Amino acid sequence: MTTPLSGTGVPLSQCTTLRLGGPATRFVRATAAADLVEAVRDLDASGDPLLLIGGGSNLVVADEGFAGTAVQVGTLGRRLDPLGDGLVQLTVEAGEVWDDVVAEAVAQGLGGLECLSGIPGLVGATPVQNVGAYGVEISQVLDSVDLLDRRTGRVHQLPASALGLAYRTSVLKGTDAAVVLRARYTLTSGGLSAPIRYAELARVLGVGAGDRVPADAARKAVLELRRGKGMVLDPTDHDTWSAGSFFTNPLLDDSTFTGVLIRIAERLGADVDVPSYPAGPGYRKLSAAWLIERAGFAKGYRGHRVALSTRHTLALTNRGGASTRDLLGLAREVRDGVRAAFGVELTPEPVLVGCDLG
Incomplete structure (x- = not known):
């Protein structure tokens, strides 16, 4: 059954990787899909505000907390089904820890998820x-999801093609209209990784772009790269007390991109090498980390009890004893500095609950 961990006032700082956030009025942990569906339906019928919590790695909760019920997803279960032609479908319940799933897939000789290792x-x-990292996005392996539609109260399956998957977003992001109950991924058997597309990872592995390597070798390399950037969770390391990358890499149309290049040249010189990447017809993606550093915010840049990670400019970290207000103050400073320097607006990647950057 779905039972509250505590009657009232559970601090949501206990449920986020930032270790920030005030209390929820009520906290419930659902350990089975049927219980999760029941809890959400009951709350919708009562009109009580609902906050759905997973691993808390992409959540920034206000110091005032959440005036409603926080439901933590704790559902477990995995299943493998052969599809033929060297393909396997992996079905996983929503409450499974992502990196545990990746580790098990690699251990079973399945390829496709290894570059997403270490993501909290x-x-x-x-x-x-x-979610994506090192040249791979979930859209490349996701087959379908089971959703609870909160408008109708019904559970149904949707193909990945219906989810509007794009760079760090989907039709599910920024809305509470549906709850993911489980996901299905199509992976390859045979022990090899997906083609290696990310230049940094290819260099570490000593292969060319598009080559495939043993999936376990790719996983080990990705984990080492992430550890070097403070992006593998470690309770003793304040560089990992973060929500991962706080800002997304900005996508600019060609006209805006040209204007930004002019501003960069005026500030930094015409011969500066600006890292950018194709992002579909008529668009380029800029590196948010590069812009932040060139706007004057180096790794380790400190605010009040918060700082940019000493190893990864995009991570805003809690150095101990911080508040959400402290974190948002640093985020505003960085955002406004990049805007003033280059005319580029940075967009937060985490979900902000009861707070905003203003």
């Missing part, structure tokens, strides 16, 4: 964010 959070968040 639970399975249910992967289609919402279209």
Whole structure:
């Protein structure tokens, strides 16, 4: 059954990787899909505000907390089904820890998830964010999801093609209209990784772009790269007390991109090498980390009890004893500094609950 961990006032700082956030009025942990559905339906019928929590790795909660019921997803279960032609479908409940799933897939000789190793959070968040790293996005392996539609109260299956998956977003992001119950991924058997597309990872592995390597070798390399950037959770390391990358890499149309290049040249010189990447017809993606550093915010840049990670400019970290107000103050400073320097607006990647950047 779905039972409250505590009657009232559970601090949501206990449920986020930032270790920030005030209390929820009521806190419930659902350990089975049927209980999760029941809890959400009951709350919708009562009109009580609902906050769905997974691993808390992409959540910034106000110091005042959440005036409603926080439901933490704790549902477990995995299943493998052969599809033929060297393909396997992996079905996973939403409450499974994502990196545990990746580790098990690699251990079983399945390829496709290895470049997403070390990403914190639970399975249910992967289609919402279209999580990605090192040249791979969930959209490349996701087959379908089971959703609870809160408008109708019904559970149904949706193919990945219906989710509007794009760079770090989907039709599920920024809305509470549906709850992910489970996800299905199509993976390859045979022990090899997906083609290696990310230049940094290819260099570490000593292969060319598009080559495939043993999936376990790719996983080990990705984990080492992430550890070097403070992006593998460690309770003793304040560089990992974060929500991962706080800002998304900005996508600019060609005209805006040209204007930004002019501003960069005026500030930094015409011969500066600006990292950018194709992002679909007529668009380029800029590196948010590069912009932040060139706007004057180096790794380790400190605010009040918060700082940019000493190893990864995009991570805003709690150095101990911080508040959400402290974190948002640093985020505003960085956002406004980049805007003033280059005319680029940075967009937060985490979900902000009861707070905003203003």
